[in-house]
Amino acid sequence: MSRYWSEVVRRLTPYVPGEQPKLARLVKLNTNENPYGPSPRVLEALRAEAADSLRLYPDPGSDKLREAIAAFHGVQANEVFVGNGSDEVLAHAFLALLKHDTPILFPDISYSFYPVYCGLYEIEYQEVPLTDAFEIRVDDYFVPNGGIIFPNPNAPTARLLALGEVERLLARNTESVVVVDEAYIDFGGESAVGLVKKYPQLLVVHTLSKSHSLAGLRVGYAIGQEELIQALVRVKDSFNSYPLDRFAQAGAIASMQDRAYFDETRHKVMATRERLVADLTALDFEVLPSAANFVFARHPRKAGADLAQALRERSIIVRHFNKPARIEPFLRITVGTDEQCRMLMTALRELLA
Ligand SMILES: Cc1ncc(COP(=O)(O)O)c(C=O)c1O
Secondary structure (H helix, E strand, O other), X not given: OOOOOOHHHHHXXXXXXXXXXXXXXOEEEOOOOOOOOOOHHHHXXXXXXXXXXXXXXXXXXXXXXXXXXXXXXXXXXXXXXXXXXXXXXXXXXHHHHOOOXXXXXXXXXXXXXXXXXXXXXXXXXXXXXXXOOOOOOHHHHXXXXXXXXXXXXXXXXXXXXXHHHHHHHHHHOOOOOEEEEOOOHHHOOOOHHHHOOOOOOEEEXXXXXXXXXXXXXXXXXXXXXXXXXXXXXXXXXXXXXXXXXXXXXHHHHHHHHXXXXXXXXXXXHHHHHHHHHHHHHHOOOEEOOOOOOEEEEEEOOEOXXXXXXXXHHOOEEEEOOOOOHHHOOEEEEEOOOHHHHHHHHHHHHHHHO
C-alpha cells in the first residue's frame, strides 16, 4: 500500500493465476493447458512472421483472424471480436455490456476472475448457488439482473449445462446480456454459437488457450450480434488499439484453419479423460461428470489440501481451492498425456494405500 495509489487500486483484490513453476520435469496438471503442442502449421506461421515486418504495427482490427474465426464457426466477421486471451475479452464485456444499475448474476462456484472484474469496474454482483450436485439451475436466474455470465462447462466443476437449458435462459432473459464463457466447450459440449443469430443479447466467449494448445500466444474471441461486438470494439479502442501482435494473429489464423489437428488433439484429451475418470473412480474418488479438459474430484478419506501437497512432493502439481468451503475437499486435475495421468495414478495409489 502506498499513498500514491488510487482509491480503486487500494480496493482491488487481484486474481491469482495458477502457478507456472520454474522447475523442469514436473507433471504439470494445474492450469488446464493442453498437453499437446500446437499444430505444426501454427509453428510454421510463427516462423514466417519473424521478419522485417515486425517494425510495423499489426492490423489493429485483426481482420484476417476474425475472418478465419468466422469461417470456422459459420458466422460473419463483424460478429467476431478478438482479444489478448479470453480474459481480456471478458474484461471488455464486463465494462461494455455488464455494467448497469442492477447487479449481475453468476454462479457462486465459477471462474474466480468474474468477481475481480466486478471489483475493477465497480460492478455489483450476486452469486447464485449451484445445486448440491454442483449444477447450474437456470430457473434461479429468472430474476431482474444487469446481466448474466457463467462458464459452460463450468470451472472448476467441469459440469456442462445442456444447450437446451442455455436456450431456456435466453428465451426468458431478454432484457440483459448473457455471456456464455465457453473456454472448455470443445472437450465435449455443444456450443451456443449457433444461437447467436436468434438471440441479440447472447455473447459467446472462446479461447485458443485450451483446445488449440495456444495458452502461450494469448488469443481469445467473442461471437455475438454486431451491436454487442461494436460495444467491445469501443472499449478496446479506448484501451489498447493493438491487443494482438503479429505473431498472435498469424499463429491463431493457422490454428483456426487446421481443423484436423484441432479435432485430433481434443479427441485424444477426451479419451484420456475417460480413462482418468475410470482410474480415479476405482480408487474411490468421487469425480463430477466432466465435459472439460480437467476433472474435479474428491476422496472420501483424504483432504484435498493434503493430497495436493503430497502430490507436489512427488513433483505432480494439481490445483486446490480452499474457498468456498463447499469445494475445499476437491482437487482440480488437468487431463495430461496418458503417461502423465499414469504417473498421477501411481502416486495416488501409493498415497492412498
Ligand atoms: C472459465 C475460463 N474462462 C476464461 C479463461 C481465460 O483463458 P485465456 O485468458 O487463457 O483465454 C479461463 C482460464 O483458465 C477459464 O478457466
